Amino acid sequence: MSDNNATLTVGGATKDYAVMDGSVGPQVIDVRKLYANTGMFTYDPGFTSTASCESGLTYIDGDEGVLLHRGYPIGQLAEESSFMEVCYLLLNGELPSKTELDDFITTITRHTMVHEQLTTFYRGFRRDAHPMAIMCGVVGALSAFYHDSTDINDPVQRKIASHRLIAKMPTIAAMAYKYSVGQPFVYPRNDLSYTANFLRMTFSVPAEEYIPDPVIVDAMDKIFILHADHEQNASTSTVRLAGSSGANPFACIAAGIACLWGPAHGGANEAALNMLREIGTVDKIPEYIARAKNKDDPFRLMGFGHRVYKNYDPRATVMQKTAKDVLEKLGVNDPVFDVAKELEQIALNDPYFIEKKLYPNVDFYSGVILSAIGFPTEMFTVLFALARTVGWVAQWNEMISDPAQKIGRPRQLYTGPTQRDYVPVEKR
Ligand code: CMC
Numbered sequence: 564m565s566d567n568n569a570t571l572t573v574g575g576a577t578k579d580y581a582v583m584d585g586s587v588g589p590q591v592i593d594v595r596k597l598y599a600n601t602g603m604f605t606y607d608p609g610f611t612s613t614a615s616c617e618s619g620l621t622y623i624d625g626d627e628g629v630l631l632h633r634g635y636p637i638g639q640l641a642e643e644s645s646f647m648e649v650c651y652l653l654l655n656g657e658l659p660s661k662t663e664l665d666d667f668i669t670t671i672t673r674h675t676m677v678h679e680q681l682t683t684f685y686r687g688f689r690r691d692a693h694p695m696a697i698m699c700g701v702v703g704a705l706s707a708f709y710h711d712s713t714d715i716n717d718p719v720q721r722k723i724a725s726h727r728l729i730a731k732m733p734t735i736a737a738m739a740y741k742y743s744v745g746q747p748f749v750y751p752r753n754d755l756s757y758t759a760n761f762l763r764m765t766f767s768v769p770a771e772e773y774i775p776d777p778v779i780v781d782a783m784d785k786i787f788i789l790h791a792d793h794e795q796n797a798s799t800s801t802v803r804l805a806g807s808s809g810a811n812p813f814a815c816i817a818a819g820i821a822c823l824w825g826p827a828h829g830g831a832n833e834a835a836l837n838m839l840r841e842i843g844t845v846d847k848i849p850e851y852i853a854r855a856k857n858k859d860d861p862f863r864l865m866g867f868g869h870r871v872y873k874n875y876d877p878r879a880t881v882m883q884k885t886a887k888d889v890l891e892k893l894g895v896n897d898p899v900f901d902v903a904k905e906l907e908q909i910a911l912n913d914p915y916f917i918e919k920k921l922y923p924n925v926d927f928y929s930g931v932i933l934s935a936i937g938f939p940t941e942m943f944t945v946l947f948a949l950a951r952t953v954g955w956v957a958q959w960n961e962m963i964s965d966p967a968q969k970i971g972r973p974r975q976l977y978t979g980p981t982q983r984d985y986v987p988v989e990k991r
Contacts, residue, residue, distance in 0.1 A: 567582045567590075568580060568581060568582060569581075569582055569592045571597075571601075573600075573601040573603060574601070576600075576601070578596075578600045578601070580592050580593055580594060580596070580597070581593040587622060587624075588622060588624065591614045598974075604974040604975075604976070606976055609870075610795075610800070611870075614795075615795055615800060615803070615971075616795065616803065616962065616965070616967075616968075617965065617967065618794070618795070618958065618961060619633070619656070619961070620632065620633065620653060620792055620794075620954070620957055620958060620961060621633075621653075621792045621793060621794045621954070622634075622794070623793070623794050623871050623872070625869070625871035625872045625873050625874065626873050626874055627874060628872060628874035628875045628876065628877050629877065630793075630877050630878065632649065632652060632653060632791065632792060633652050633653065633656055633657070635652070635658075636877075637788075637789065637877050637878060637881070638877060638880070638881060640652075640788055641785050641788045641789055641878075641881045642881070644658075644788065645756075645784055645788075646757060646758060646784045646787040646788050646791070646950070647664065647667065647668050647671065647756075647757055648664055649787075649788050649791050649953070650667070650671075650729055650791070650953040651663065651664060651667045653791060653792055653953050653954060653957040654725065654953065654956070654957050654960070668757070670726055670730075671726060671729055671730045671757065672730070672753050672757075673730075673753070674726050674727050674729075674730035674731060675730045675731060675733070675734050675751035675753070675760065676731075676734065676750065676751060677708075677731050677734050677735060677738075678708040678709075680708070681701065681704070681708060681735075681738075682738075682748060684700075684701060684704055685697065685701065685738060685739075685742050685748075686742075688700070688742065690742065690743060690745060691743070692743070693941055694736070694739035694740060694743055694941050694942055694945045695820065695823075695824045695830075695941075695944050695945060695948070697739040697742065697743075698735065698736065698739055698820050698945055698948055699817055699820050699821050699824070700817075701735050701738075701739070702728075702732075702735065702813060702816055702817045702820055703813060703814055703817030704813075705727070705728075705731070705813035706811045706812075706813035706814055709724070709727060709813070711723070712724035712727060712812075713811035713812070713813070715806075715809060715811065715812065715963055721812070721960060721963065724811075724812040724813065724956075725812070725956040725957075725960060728812065728813070728816055728952050728956055729952055729953050729956065732948070732949045732952045733751075733757065733760065733761035733764065733949055734751055734764060736761070736765075736942075736945045736946065736948070736949045737749065737761060737764035737765040738764075739942075739945060740765050740938075740939075740942055740945070741764075741765070743939075743941070746768055747768075747769060749763065749764040749765075749767055749768075750764075751764060755775070756780065756784075757784075758775075758780050758783045758784040758787060759775040759780045761783070761949070762775045762779065762780060762783060762936075763775055765938075766937060776892070778888065778889065778892040779889065779892070779893075779936055782885050782888065782889045782932060782936070783936065785881060785885050786882075786885070786929060786932065786933070786946065786950065787946075787949070787950040788950075789878040789881060789882060789925055789929075789950075790878075790925065790946075790947050790950035790951050791950055791951065791953050791954050792951070792953065792954025792957065792958070793951075793954065794871070795958075796828065797822050797823075797825075797827075797828050798819040798820070798822040798823040798828060798829065798951065798955070799819065799951075799954060799955060799958050801818050801819050801821070801822040802815045802816060802818060802819040802955040802958060802959050803958060803959065803962050803971065804818075804971040805818040805819075806959045806962055806963065807962065807968065807969065807970045807971040808970050808971075809970075812956065812959060815955070815959055816952060816955050816956070816959075819948075819951070819955045820948045823944060823947060823948055823951065824944055826865070829944045829947040829948065829951070830944050831865050831866060831924070831926040832866070832925075832926040832929045832930045832933070832943040832944060832947060833930065833940045833941065833943045833944055834865040834866075834926075835865040835866030835926045835927055835929075835930050836899070836930030836931065836933075836934055836940050836943070837865075837940060838851075838864070838865045838866075839899045839902050839903055839906070839930070839931070840899055842902050842906070843898070843902065844898065844902065845901060845902055845905045848902065848905055848906050848909055849909070851864070851906075852864075852906075852909055852910065852913060855867075855915075856913075856915045864906070864910060864921070865926070866923060866924055866926040866927030866928075866930075867910060867916070867921050867922070867923055867924065867927065868919070868921040868922075868924065869922070869924045872922060872924065873920035873922075874920070874922060875922045875923070876922060876923060876924040876925055878924070878925035879922070879923040879924055879925055879927055879928060882925060882927070882928040882929055882932070883904075883923075883927075883928045885928075885932055886900060886903075886928045886931045886932045886935075887900075889932050889935050889936065890931070890932075890935055893935055893936075895935045897931065897934070897935060899931055899934070900931050903927065903928060903931055907923050907927065910923075929943070930943055933946060
């Protein structure tokens with residue numbers, strides 16, 4: 564709590580509201596008593612000025628382009644850590660010792676298989692179903708398969724559900740892909756790392772073994788780290804809101820996946836690559852820049868802009884370098900990468916983008932890498948969901964353990980008709 568109070572005068576009556584301090588970042592005015600004191604709500608569509616919870620997981624300074632997980636800068640984690648270590652950090656608050664990390668990896672590895680009957684569930688989907696549609700359905704259905712980890716009041720069950728979700732997500736995602744291309748599902752292999760195992764389950768076929776390339780495994784692991792958590796974004800808030808009613812973790816994560824699917828959120832990586840392909844050549848860029856600036860055209864530069872970052876997204880910096888490494892390693896000369904780099908330069912020097920503080924976000928380059936690795940665009944958001952699962956799960960656990968937690972229940976400014984009498988249909 565800060566020494567300061569915020570004073571608000573409404574209708575001649577003045578009341579003080581406590582100002583709360585975080586460890587870093589903006590202070591927060593505690594308005595919980597506002598309605599009781601004044602009979603008024605605050606109005607904040609899109610939560611642009613509202614802190615919905617306390618959290619110790621992730622900190623973003625959007626003006627400075629800073630992203631910290633449990634205090635550690637994203638650049639350091641992406642360059643020096645591994646996705647499994649970041650998962651442990653997000654879930655437990657501290658980096659693991661060697662033994663803790665080994666134990667954690669063993670636990671996750673032992674949970675990678677899914678109930679065999681789940682394969683029947685997949686077969687109910689059309690072959691051309693979007694893999695995100697499959698993800699929403701299959702992850703939601705996990706609560707029908709793992710009844711022994713749905714009691715949210717039991718910390719042991721919460722832990723098992725968290726491990727199951729992180730461990731099974733690559734298997735479920737790879738199965739969604741395999742189903743869409745008509746290939747047999749591939750079982751996980753415990754001698755491979757989390758990320759290598761995922762690549763193998765996605766790209767190997769019974770007729771030919773797939774040996775994961777260390778450069779690709781490393782790039783994929785970085786992409787997972789860069790997407791692991793991002794504070795109270797739309798899908799995380801969805802998970803928290805769903806969880807606030809006491810819903811089981813599998814249902815909550817399915818809700819998060821549904822929210823992530825939208826093109827303004829996780830779907831932007833798919834939309835960004837589609838846009839770069841549509842632009843096609845560097846000479847077409849000015850035409851698209853003009854469209855993005857035209858108020859009468861709904862077109863936006865996908866992979867550009869962010870609600871919180873008003874400076875370069877620090878994840879985009881790592882992503883751009885990784886894209887270069889992967890394309891070089893694979894010997895891919897994809898013109899889409901040239902279009903991306905040139906578009907970035909033009910936009911960064913254009914007064915419209917400068918004035919509105921629009922910079923490339925994490926999704927601008929991720930599609931270029933994923934496409935070079937061999938993923939179809941429909942799988943991009945699935946990969947985001949896979950990586951973000953740890954963030955969702957960690958935030959959900961934090962919320963359940965928070966004594967201030969209540970069921971989420973926003974209020975509204977009602978602008979509909981006032982009370983009126985029903986008129987029978989023959990008299991209307
Ligand atoms: N291209 C052109 N103009 C833009 C763009 C863009 N990508 N993004 C924002 N603007 C303009 C917008 O038209 C508005 O102009 P004005 O003030 O004249 O009306 C101004 O910038 C502010 O935009 P906003 O929509 O009020 O900002 P927001 O904070 O609500 O939206 C955003 C943030 C990410 C939804 C938006 O920037 C956007 O739609 N970007 C493209 C989609 C995208 O890349 N999303 C991925 C986000 S990062 C991954 C994730 O966290 O999921």
